Amino acid sequence: MRVKLKSGRDQRKFIARIEELSGENVFACYQCGRCSAGCPMASEMDLLPNQIIRLVQMGLDEDVLRSKTLFLCASCFTCESRCPKGIDMARVMEAVRHILDPKGKDAFGPGEISPELAQELPQQVLVSIFRKFSK
Amino acid sequence: MRVHYYPGCTLKQKTTALDISTREAMKRLDIELVEPEGWSCCGAEYPLTEEKIVGLAAPIRVLRQVREEGGDVLVTTCSFCFAVLKRADKAVKDDPLKRKRVNAYLRDDIQIDPLTKERTTGFEDYNGEVKVLHLLEYLRDRVGYPKIRERLKRNLKGLAIAPYYGCRVLRPQKEMAVDEPDSPRLFEEFLEAVGCAAVDYPFKQECCGSYISVSLPAAATEASYRILRSARMNGAKAVAVTCPLCFYNMDHRQEAIKETFLDFPGLPVVFFTQLLAWALGVDKSVLGLGEHRVPADDLFSETPATEVRT
Incomplete structure (x- = not known):
């Protein structure tokens, strides 16, 4: 994977904001890849969890913010339980979702659920998906 | 014994x-x-970010009412x-700033007196006085498996x-802090206590796809298939779950799983409490078996309960 490196105030601000929101030290990651190896959603992702954290370390906000991966994380914490450096990747994902443009479109909104499906779904799944993927 | 019980939204409706x-x-x-x-x-x-304190208000309000x-x-x-209540409780216990902020949200909340139904407001901060337990933990730690074994009315014959x-x-x-994340025993010990044999298989703590089943059903179909297939290949007659969403993904959506993965013939999914209730002698008609899309009736068939374990 090729990326164009940038170094400036925006990059430093992005990293600091992710660390502040997530409470995790993203520089602890040494790219072992265990998070991606165990991720149940990895096959659907455009960037794997370890790639997301590498891009965060480099401050490449645009690459991270446009990734589909943010809306594939099921917060199952498998990565968290296996990280040898104790990073909670689900918190990093949530921090990135948190700083997406608040005026932007919902990644997943109520309009995408048909009335028939809404009747069938357990309430908890509706509450959790809107908490995660809509503004 | 008397204990507070939180059913949650889904258990009351779906x-x-x-x-x-x-x-x-x-x-x-x-x-x-x-x-x-x-x-x-x-x-x-x-809430997984440090700034979403308001997400703690709902669970802490429930815990404060229990207190x-x-x-x-x-x-x-x-x-x-269980996860939300337990983590919110821990956050309030461990982090003085979160404790202060979430209690500030809740101070003007309305309190309903359980006896007189009188509505009052303004009450003491919640500081983590309530212990949140999963029913499996409660059965292990507070009830104890010997007591369950004593009360068994049906022999589930392994x-x-x-x-x-x-x-x-x-x-x-x-x-x-319930059990080891990669080699848990909690559920296995429970199943053995009610007379079942716990099947060991590698997908017991994998994700079923969770809420992704709404936004990208195909991904959840595959995740649930992997679990069900592994359980079946290891000899299970059913998968036991604790969560309504796992149940939805593996039971209600099993038709889609079978259509996508033609090698999978199907496997019933049950709640651990149905097995417990059945073993304790509860009538089949009150186990809620009508809610299952994959028929689970055969698991609860009334073969004469010959020996009663004591």
């Missing part, structure tokens, strides 16, 4: 099988379940509720059941 089988089983163990007055939704998701009613333990069965933990009960381990 997945009543989990709620009614829990109640029936607890009756047989002489445990009175008390719902906290005026409980609300727990929020389903624990107001004199309770020191809150039992829940749904994995999502019925092969695959325990499925899913995501929220075990992880993150430093907050949930």
Whole structure:
């Protein structure tokens, strides 16, 4: 994977904001890849969890913010339980979702659920998906 | 024994099988379940960023109500509720700033007196006085397996059941602290206590796809298939779950799984409380088996219960 490196105030601000929101030290990651190896959603992702954290370390906000991966994380914490450096990747994902443009479109909104499906779904799944993927 | 019980939103509406089988089983163990007055939704998701303090307000409000009613333990069965309540409680206990902020949100909340129904406002901060337990933990630590064994009315004859933990009960381990995240025994010990044989298989703590089943059903179909196939290949007659969403993904969506993966012939999914209630002698008609899309009736067939374990 090729990326164009940038170094400036925006990059430093992005990293600091992710660390502040997530409470995790993203520089602890040494790219072992265990998070991606165990991720149940990895096959659907455009960037794997370890790639997301590498891009965060480099401050490449645009690459991270446009990734589909943010809306594939099921917060199952498998990565968290296996990280040898104790990073909670689900918190990093949530921090990135948190700083997406608040005026932007919902990644997943109520309009995408048909009335028939809404009747069938357990309430908890509706509450959790809107908490995660809509503004 | 009397204990506070938090059913959560889904158990009251869509997945009543989990709620009614829990109640029936607890009756047989002489445990009175008390719902906290005026409980609300727990929020389903624990807020994972440091700034979303408001997400702690709903679970802490429930816990504070339990304390107001004199309770020191809150039992829940749904994995999502359990994770949110337990993590919110820990956040308030461990982090003085979060404690201060979430209590500031709740100070003007309305309190309903459980006896007089009188509405008052303004009450003491919640500081983590209530212990949140999953029903599996409660059965292990507070009721005890010997008591369950004593009360068994039916012999399940080592019925092969695959325990499925899913995501929220075990992880993150430093907050949930229920069991080892990669080699748990909690569910296995429970199944053995009620007379089943716990099937060991590698997908017991893998994710079923969770809420992704709404936004990208194909991904959840595959995730659930991997679990069900593994359980079946290891000899399970059914998968036992604790969470209504795991149940939805593996039972209600099993038709889609079978259509996508033609090698999979199907496998019933049951709640752990249905097995418990059945073993304790509860009638089949009150186990909520009508809610299953994959028929599970055969597992609860009334073959003459010859020997009763003591």
